[in-house]
Amino acid sequence: MSGLRLRAERGVLSAVGGVLVAFLGLPLLSLFLGLGAEDFGIGLRHPLVWPALRLSLLTTSASLVVVVLLGTPLAWSLARAKGRLARAVETAVQLPIVVPPAVAGVALLLAFGRRGLGAGWLYPEGTSFSFTTAAVVMAEVFVSAPFFVQAATSAFRRIDGSLLVVARSFGASPLRVLLRIALPLAAPGLVAGAAMSWARSLGEFGATLMFAGNLEGRTQTLPLAIYTALESDMRAARALSIVLVVVAFALLLFVRGVLGRSTEPGARS
């Protein structure tokens, strides 16, 4: 009786969850349905596809490296610090998540544009990062870093503090504690955060369009190519969207599966 009830409750919960799966899955599935193999082939041969795919992979890899290299020490400090300032900083670095991406692009222009706040001291007057591949990476870092920092901060917080105290008492330097104890323990959380952050930068559109512009091979990433194709050829836009979804799905599976498993606590011992 209780077993039956248990199963019934589980069934209800799964059904409720299934509603969300259907809602999220149906639009993605509809990208694939009704687009014949022939149309997909024609779409794939659209001249926008390959330069955009190459540029997207290049820039998102670069932004991921920047986010992880700068975000890990930040997350470590935020997780260890207890002051009010640290909480304020932690909240501030989450803000890019709520800023609409296109507004983020305008903000980047006002900060790093030709007439931006940084002109004259960060870079020579009359120059700018705008319209360069570097601008694409900057836009991606801006919108995606919060996802990594948030995940990494909570991963570091979950570490048992006594382990760190023991390590310190045996004479390990703070850097050594971070590299040898904290990083391996927090690795699953860091990898998950990196995957989220990477996925966000792969889909980044608004900030890139505003700050980096839209030029094939230089600043036209996959989402920009999709939007450009949408103006003329729905087939190409759908084929490109499918490429984006499949590439993202494959890479997320890879990151979560392969890297995630190898860094699970059980797998290391």
Next chain:
Amino acid sequence: MTRGRRRALQALVLCLAALSVPAGCERGQATPAPHEDGLVVFAAASLRDAFTAIGADFERAHPGVTVTFQFAGTQELRTQLEHGAAADVFASADQRHMDELVAASRASEPVVFARNEPVLVVALEAAGRIHGLADLPSAARLVVGSPEVPIGRYTQQILERAAARFGADYRARVEARIVSRELNVRQVLAKVSLGEAEAGFVYRSDVRAAEDRVSLVTIPAELDVVAEYPIAVVTGAAHPVLARAWVDLVLSADGARALERAGFLGPAGRGSEP
């Protein structure tokens, strides 16, 4: 520098206006009313100022009626109409999109109600160096519309015509200076008014929004291509009577005056004065 920053902030407002275009698709699906107390107008983004003014006149002339606008890129509006969006009137920035909707029986009897002329806008820093099409190959950075959108197509046609005057390699020399192909005309204007690009092609009606931040260079008539704006009642409109009244108002002398104030030319054959 402070002056530059103030201008940059002003341009921010303009950028936000440009951004509202892609976001526009979330609004607009109106439910048809049993009697005609509302009107839904789908109009090209460039018509925002003129149609808002005409809308105020319309609501005054028809008490109790609310006019709802959806301003967006013509291509976006066309896609929405093809997928059954509930609109009464469609005003397009481009003949081609209107023709395709008529062919698909989603609109009937389009009439050209205005024309819009591409012009060159130049960032204030470069205004001393760029006086016309001949100076474009020496510009440092040009931003143009993508060939998929109307302003981009017109830009290509203008460059082709200019090549006949300035030499066969003119177009290639200009294209070498292009740093971005924008997906809507307001983004071209935003980048020139922020000083990121030195020059770009936009419609004359767009410049009104940025008059003090860019300098305007008219393109010689023999090289320019003029965009024709057709308007039509949408097939199956929920408010056909009001829709007809709206089209008539746009075509009237009052409508023409509002369009002219926004920088549009009158339809061909009638001149700019109705």
